[in-house]
Amino acid sequence: MVRSIWYMTPPSIHGDVVFRILRGEWTCPWCQAETAKEDGANDIGWVETPLRSRSPRYICDGCAIDVYSTCARDDFETHPYKDIVREVAAMEGIPLDVFRRICVQDQVEIINSQLQKADSPDVQRRRNYLLALLKHL
Numbered sequence: 001m002v003r004s005i006w007y008m009t010p011p012s013i014h015g016d017v018v019f020r021i022l023r024g025e026w027t028c029p030w031c032q033a034e035t036a037k038e039d040g041a042n043d044i045g046w047v048e049t050p051l052r053s054r055s056p057r058y059i060c061d062g063c064a065i066d067v068y069s070t071c072a073r074d075d076f077e078t079h080p081y082k083d084i085v086r087e088v089a090a091m092e093g094i095p096l097d098v099f100r101r102i103c104v105q106d107q108v109e110i111i112n113s114q115l116q117k118a119d120s121p122d123v124q125r126r127r128n129y130l131l132a133l134l135k136h137l
């Protein structure tokens with residue numbers, strides 16, 4: 001059985017937009033593997049996140065999905081990707097539990113902004129799940 005999506009990532013923008021905003025190339029500070037370039041047409045997407053402790057706050061979509069999905073898991077404590085989240089939190093100088101709480105809180109805020117646009121059952125379900133999770137963090 002495929003697990004339905006339980007998390008929410010910030011809205012994605014193209015690499016060429018990041019390039020224009022920052023007036024230059026930007027390499028993802030978490031994976032160091034993706035770079036936003038002037039011609040970003042085939043580039044991976046980018047998101048702005050409060051999980052970055054200083055500006056610029058752009059990370060690549062791949063890192064966003066890994067970190068946001070893992071922080072939102074109810075089996076976070078035993079999940080193998082917890083180590084990835086731990087590394088990123090250490091990179092940002094934020095304690096792991098605080099980092100995870102900021103992440104889930106951000107997801108709830110993203111969902112709240114989406115609900116104003118479209119009150120879809122899927123978004124509503126994710127919101128209820130994340131709010132319940134947040135109570136335990």
Ligand SMILES: [Zn+2]
Pocket residue numbers: 028029030031032033034059060061062063064
């Ligand atoms: Zn990345």
